[in-house]
Amino acid sequence: MSSCPHFFVMPYPILGHMNPLLQFSHVLATHGCKITFLITEFNQKRMKSETDHLGEHIKFVTLPDGLDPEDDRSDQPKVILSLRSTMPSKLHKLIQDINALGCDNKITCIVVSKNIGWALEVGHELGIKGAFLWPASATTLASFESIPRLIDEGIIDCQTGLPTRRQEIQLLPNSPMMDTANLPWCSLGKNFFLHMVEDTQSLKLGEWWLCNTTCDLEPGALAMSPRLLPIGPLMQTDTNKSWFWKEDSTCLYWLDQHPPQSVVYVSFGSLALMDPNQFKELALGLDLLNRPFLWVVRPNIDNNNNKETSDSYPHEFHGSKGKIIGWAPQKKILNHPSIACFVTHCGWNSIIEGVCGGIPFLCWPFFSDQFLNKSYICDVWKVGVGLEKDENGLISKGEIRKKVEQLVGNEDIKARSLKLKELTVDNSAEGGPSSKNLEKFINWAKDYNGYGDLF
Template sequence: MPLPHFLVMPYPILGHINPLLQFSQVLAKHGCKITFLITEFNQRRVKNAIEHLGSDIKFVTLPDGLDHDDDRSDQPKVILSLRNTMPTKLHKLIEHINALDGDNKITCLVISKNIGWALEVGHNLGIKGAVLWPASAIALASFESIPRLIDEGIINSETGLPTRKQEIQLLPNSPMIETVNLPWCKLGKKFFLHMAEDTKTLKLAEWWLCNTTCDLEPEALSLSSRFLPIGPLMMQSDDTNKSNSFWEEDSTCLDWLNQHPPQSVVYVSFGSLAMMEPTQFKELALGLDLLNKPFLWVVRPDNENKVNNAYPDEFHGSKGKIVGWSPQRKILNHPAIACFISHCGWNSTIEGVCGGTPFLCWPFFSDQFYNMSYICDVWKVGLGLDKDENGMISKVEIKNKVEQLLDNKDIQTRSLKLKEITLMKTNGGQSSKNLEKFINWAKE
């Protein structure tokens, strides 16, 4: 039986590209043929990274329909442009690839969220489809539950906003969440309406692959037979020493970490999208100064520029190191790391769990509030940061919570135990069996 040929297509942001790239590396390791589709804009940004990823994955490109100078952090704008311009181009691209080698035609399309229309393109060409969901399974469950939440009067059908302030439990035994923190609530009406429609289209996929394990999110995974946990992908794709990030990483921070004793450094990173207001940025800087501990802080160049290089005059930073982007997976496995101040994006959450690292949670939007609930209330491997009456997380709050976290030996013990349990589910565990199940399905 011939091995399947996968066309893998992520929504064009780093939080989607990286897990789908990890998944592609796993499939390639199993002998499958992989064609990986990125936008022309992203290809220009990551050309060097592609050259270092080896020849197991073939990269192809399509335009995203935006002008070069358009703001690609405007997600509703990107989503609309992709939907309006890409389907016809994708159809032609698949036909072109299949015409080049009739014995190795594309047999399965794997996409991430926000581009469910791609499944329709594949379906019309007789190609199987699957979704690799890049966020937590509970987030997918919440989008799947939108019709029920509307019927029960919990959210408005036009905006997705809660009809009243309350705390709900989406599924039995799942974490409680404030309705204002549902994954779509801070991203606007257009995003909500898109995701409500997109989730319907995702049902063209037979599998909703999740970068998680049955121990991390059992309640969410029980919602639908489509949910198939195959994570953590980062542990299946390759060894810890190999980077699979599309962004250039500053590896000097690893040499810097080597100079510090075990569990002494506070690591701070808020992912590839979160932006911080200037006043809050300054407060964070001063809070890190107050710690009297070494810190490693990731400040993306775009974040730094948009807050007008807003390091306060009284910020010394003498105990810390600031980098533009980091080899996070290696950092979270470094013995010098004591804790992780995180936005709680799912990729960062999985990497922190697999590093056995205690969390200090600072969520911004999307599934990050749900992930914080898992970290603090279910897994009990971290603490949350509380805002003051002005909606700010103060420098004193940062200092106090870091000290509280590092003094909590129970959290440290649970973090290491959760790491052990999670890693057991990869090689030879249930996730590996599920991956084999998926590949066998794709071969049929």
């Protein structure tokens, strides 16, 4: 076997999965590994030339996702079903074609994200070992692993995954209490729950479960299995490009004009949709702040299916103290000295970036694992506060103003944020735990030949 491992990296085709797997690929490439990175033909058209800067060690290949051009790719159950039904045979042939190019080109290991555990089955059929990079928190993975136990204990229904009654449970020692109504699959429907049960079984073919986290962030979850290998924070790489939307870098110059810890940064990631009434309430809440704000308003975030959102702002909204952009160079923003706090949907990638910036969080979760992530921020790490809905189910403009002022003025939260930053970033430094784990993984890929009982 070649001393230079060849990894075939295959993310589920949404930004929250593609980014961490690309970041991981970049890290592997800096260690001399060869990378073949699979993207869908649809995403290749969206990306255009954004991959050109990634260097010769990362080669991109494509396969069709099985959907028609006009299909709605924000419909995740449809995407999951299409990939599962159309892609395995194509993936099998693609890997065979790559391996046929010569001994030095043979794939050493397949690395996938969740929702495509079947790809590890394809690798297994071809005699190629596999690993799994989990793009959310290790605790969320623990929740999926706990599904059989939760069913046996009568906590959730075996067909729908919904709680038999609402209660608070603790999945693991040293993890936050969790409202059963906020289990990661509850907001995504029966079909998604059944898919995740099947997918989690397939993912057990991955001999390592890599996580973009650290032992300091999630000690209880990482003790769950010897397969789990924390390699975070992955965001400490030079990969800083957006895949799908053009970043507005003018905001960095705008931030330069503001005093330290003065600007409220607002962003809800790549998938979250907001009710038009809630969107207007947020706009008015930002207007009420007696401080500047930087607000990322992604096309269609207001759930109106419009290409532009300018008609969605309330007439009384001025925005004179703020700057509104379509997409942001988020890592650079969260490391800018002028940022005071981060109003976030609590997606794991954003949390890792915020933690590494030492930024306090104002939590606004929408679905899935985001409620659990909020619990870590507010109840375990204590580096943020949550927003509460009113009797109409909206987060009011007054609540937004009150919580921003409460958060920005809290020196204890800021001090804990800076301490958590130090603990987290040190993990990926040379000689740190995550750095050693990464070296362990690469050496395994070099030396381990065939399937065996690692555990």
